Amino acid sequence: MEFDISQDITLKYIASLSYHVDEVGLVLKGHLFIEHLLDEVIRNKLKGWKDILADHRTYSFAVKLQLVYSAGYLPEYLFQNIRKINKLRNNVSHNLELVLDEQQFKFVRSDGKEILLIKKKKQQYPIRYYLKLLCFGTLTQLRNHFMLEFGELPCGPEIEL
Numbered sequence: 001m002e003f004d005i006s007q008d009i010t011l012k013y014i015a016s017l018s019y020h021v022d023e024v025g026l027v028l029k030g031h032l033f034i035e036h037l038l039d040e041v042i043r044n045k046l047k048g049w050k051d052i053l054a055d056h057r058t059y060s061f062a063v064k065l066q067l068v069y070s071a072g073y074l075p076e077y078l079f080q081n082i083r084k085i086n087k088l089r090n091n092v093s094h095n096l097e098l099v100l101d102e103q104q105f106k107f108v109r110s111d112g113k114e115i116l117l118i119k120k121k122k123q124q125y126p127i128r129y130y131l132k133l134l135c136f137g138t139l140t141q142l143r144n145h146f147m148l149e150f151g152e153l154p155c156g157p158e159i160e161l
Contacts (some may be wrong), residue, residue, distance in 0.1 A: 009033060009154055010140050023128050030036050030135025031089040034082055035061055037142050041068050041161040054138040061086055078145055087146045088131070098127070105130055107137055 013033045017026065042049045042064060052059045052067070059067075065086065069079045084104060092098055105117040118130040146154045 009037065009143050010136065013136065013139055017132065023098050023131055025029065026128055026131045026135065027085070027088050027092050030139060031061070031085055033139055033140060034085060037146055037154055038064050038068055041073050041145065041149070044150060045073050046071065075110070075145065077110055077112055078138070078141050080108045081141065085135060085138055100127065105134060107134060110141065
């Protein structure tokens with residue numbers, strides 16, 4: 001199998017971060033990349049995918065995530081991580097101030113164990129570092145799962161970098 005690394009979704013996500021240094025942009029960009037992969041799973045696995053992808057009001061991100069998970073195309077750990085990012089996205093898009101707690105930074109590994117990415121009392125880096133880590137880790141898990149499910153690496157969205 002031949003793959004053009006410049007089309008890798010995780011590489012495109014990292015490259016796109018140079019345009020987003022604030023927390024809101026980081027979370028929104030990560031969410032959009034994850035949604036792109038969810039849409040690819042829907043396109044490849046669900047009947048009636050054209051109607052699902054065309055109806056953004058009925059099939060919100062949360063509904064598409066639940067559909068893919070309920071149909072058995074996402075493991076529990078990945079579902080939990082993606083839901084966490086969706087909650088963060090809702091938080092940053094509806095509030096002027098970013099309010100975070102440790103619970104939002106519990107990353108679930110593929111073996112089901114949780115890793116606490118940030119401890120408020122020991123926070124060594126700016127919050128955007130931990131947001132990037134959470135989004136990148138989840139996107140990488142989803143990319144790898146996609147590869148196992150479909151036998152190919154997914155391409156990132158067509159964006160100018």
